Amino acid sequence: MTIDTLKRVGIFLLFCIAQALVLNRIQLFGFATPLLYVYFVLMFPRNYSKWALLLWSFSLGLVVDMFTNTPGVASASLTLIGAIQPYLLELFIPRDADENMQVSALNLGWGKFATYTTLAVTLFCLAFFSFEAFNFFNWLYWLQCIIGSSLLTILLILTLESVRK
Numbered sequence: 191m192t193i194d195t196l197k198r199v200g201i202f203l204l205f206c207i208a209q210a211l212v213l214n215r216i217q218l219f220g221f222a223t224p225l226l227y228v229y230f231v232l233m234f235p236r237n238y239s240k241w242a243l244l245l246w247s248f249s250l251g252l253v254v255d256m257f258t259n260t261p262g263v264a265s266a267s268l269t270l271i272g273a274i275q276p277y278l279l280e281l282f283i284p285r286d287a288d289e290n291m292q293v294s295a296l297n298l299g300w301g302k303f304a305t306y307t308t309l310a311v312t313l314f315c316l317a318f319f320s321f322e323a324f325n326f327f328n329w330l331y332w333l334q335c336i337i338g339s340s341l342l343t344i345l346l347i348l349t350l351e352s353v354r355k
Contacts, residue, residue, distance in 0.1 A: 202250060205230050210257035221331065222338030227254055227264075228314045229347045231272050232307060236283060236291045240276060247272025260322065267318040271310060282306045295351045307347050308340075315340040 205227040213224045231247050251265030258264065282302040283291065295303040319335045 198246070201230060202246070202253075205250065206253045206257065209254055214258050218342060219334075219338060221334045222342045223335075224342045224346050225311075225315065225318065225339055226343060226346050226350075228268065228271060228311055228343065229350065231268060231275055232310055232347070233293050234275060235293065236276075236279060236287070237289045238276075240273075243275060244269060244272045247275075263318060263321045266321055267314055270317050271314045274313070275310065278306065278310055294354065295348075303351065304344075304348060307351075308344055311343050311347065312336070312340045315343070 209225070209227045213226055217223050227250055230250055231243070234243050234246075247268045248265055251268035254264040254268075255261060279293065282298055282305065291297055298306065315336045319332055319339070323332050
């Protein structure tokens with residue numbers, strides 16, 4: 191195992207524990223829950239293999255599903271984000287950037303990083319709450335969950351990114 195893989199496993203476990211024990215207990219205004227574990231998928235480097243990214247995404251979603259009693263919702267949503275992350279990232283990376291470029295606000299610039307994060311987190315929350323509700327009977331609550339959770343998650347990701355080296 192390389193150092194990079196060991197770091198990834200440690201971060202994987204940290205996000206699982208944080209989501210299951212702390213973040214799932216937070217519900218602002220009754221509908222906004224931070225879903226911070228999507229940050230794990232957003233931080234994969236540019237040239238990371240797509241199959242490995244999908245495997246990491248599905249594994250994290252599956253573990254979160256097991257601990258949060260959301261059968262298949264997090265794994266399906268996170269796998270979707272894992273599938274589109276390389277293509278979404280290419281929209282914000284300069285053409286002359288290094289192939290092994292790490293995703294961070296310093297490398298992309300704060301504006302591009304915030305846009306990349308906002309787009310990915312909003313798509314994730316849209317998929318997550320659509321899979322969770324699986325109907326649009328109470329569409330106003332569904333929309334509040336998507337917007338509230340997206341804003342809270344984006345705020346937490348940008349805060350973490352500002353203290354990350």
